[in-house]
Amino acid sequence: xxxxxxxxxxxxxxxxxxxxxxxxxxxxxxxxxxxxxxxxxxxxxxxxxxxxxxxxxxxxxxxxxxxxxxxxxxxxxxxxxxxxxxxxxxxxxxxxxxxxxxxxxxxxxxxxxxxxxxxxxxxxxxxxxxxxxxxxxxxxxxxxxxxxxxxxxxxxxxxxxxxxxxxxxxxxxxxxxxxxxxxxxxxxxxxxxxxxxxxxxxxxxxxxxxxxxxxxxxxxxxxxxxxxxxxxxxxxxxxxxxxxxxxxxxxxxxxxxxxxxxxxxxxxxxxxxxxxxxxxxxxxxxxxxxxxxxxxxxxxxxxxxxxxxxxxxxxxxxxxxxxxxxxxxxxxxxxxxxxxxxxxxxxxxxxxxxxxxxxxxxxxxxxxxxxxxxxxxxxxxxxxxxx
Numbered sequence: 001x002x003x004x005x006x007x008x009x010x011x012x013x014x015x016x017x018x019x020x021x022x023x024x025x026x027x028x029x030x031x032x033x034x035x036x037x038x039x040x041x042x043x044x045x046x047x048x049x050x051x052x053x054x055x056x057x058x059x060x061x062x063x064x065x066x067x068x069x070x071x072x073x074x075x076x077x078x079x080x081x082x083x084x085x086x087x088x089x090x091x092x093x094x095x096x097x098x099x100x101x102x103x104x105x106x107x108x109x110x111x112x113x114x115x116x117x118x119x120x121x122x123x124x125x126x127x128x129x130x131x132x133x134x135x136x137x138x139x140x141x142x143x144x145x146x147x148x149x150x151x152x153x154x155x156x157x158x159x160x161x162x163x164x165x166x167x168x169x170x171x172x173x174x175x176x177x178x179x180x181x182x183x184x185x186x187x188x189x190x191x192x193x194x195x196x197x198x199x200x201x202x203x204x205x206x207x208x209x210x211x212x213x214x215x216x217x218x219x220x221x222x223x224x225x226x227x228x229x230x231x232x233x234x235x236x237x238x239x240x241x242x243x244x245x246x247x248x249x250x251x252x253x254x255x256x257x258x259x260x261x262x263x264x265x266x267x268x269x270x271x272x273x274x275x276x277x278x279x280x281x282x283x284x285x286x287x288x289x290x291x292x293x294x295x296x297x298x299x300x301x302x303x304x305x306x307x308x309x310x311x312x313x314x315x316x317x318x319x320x321x322x323x324x325x326x327x328x329x330x331x332x333x334x335x336x337x338x339x340x341x342x343x344x345x346x347x348x349x350x351x352x353x354x355x356x357x358x359x360x361x362x363x364x365x366x367x368x369x370x371x372x373x374x375x376x377x378x379x380x381x382x383x384x385x386x387x
Contacts, residue, residue, distance in 0.1 A: 035084035062233035
């Protein structure tokens, strides 16, 4: 794919070299063109413009009520846009009924028929399309092997585990060989360990069959794991569309920074800017030096976004003068297994969090409650946000 070569350096793509959105010559498979959806006086989706590409694993991420499921349902054909167009492979699909669209949807509840066997559940859509019995049998066998349920075709849904029922629903959605598979909170009913394992299985399956997947989720970790790109939604609008690492490392607003992962937001005003560095008078009780600086004038109200894992915790101030360092007292500690999160109250009362990897077995905690500490971070660690 020579067209994709210039995009191979795009930061954060789940698959090396896969970044059709960065290729001006690439044609989207799905396009939302200024799409809005109203339910009475309520605006659920507000003027969304979005392109999704063939073979992309795209995630719609946002809090409950942000419009992500409504957007998915419009693509599936269960809702009609109040304004705008939805284009699939160059065709406006507004008048195409759901069962005639080359898309299929896997519902959050799985919606399996309890009185049908696994095989008959998977075959349901194929029977509706009146495929020959031999073709249906061959397709069902193929789907059972694909989702690793060989030998379970005669069971009923109640005889399966939650993870197995999820696989049946996935096989049924894939059986009709859609161009686009829509997944509405597909892993929410699974326990944490199974959910984590299934994420990688979904990624492997999507890569194997080469379909476009669009998943709706409120689980940030799930979206960050599976997606090539994420569309973050809030209040019916798409507020940022980017790769997982770009969303995490380069959020375009305080809302996105605060919604994705854990963050320290240090408010301040620009004191000076030059020689590749910005000096900010901050509420942390002193100046913050940041290498990243947008084109803003002195005196501009800004926020420094700083991830807790980019902060180093010290029991005394290091001699280096090229770092930001603030002193305070440990107010709380959260032990999370792989890391510990320290809540520190700075000397001026401002609170910050630092995350420290637990790289050795925990015997004696080197830093405890009420200890005096220094929070230190490089000028390259922070991101300046203006909104």
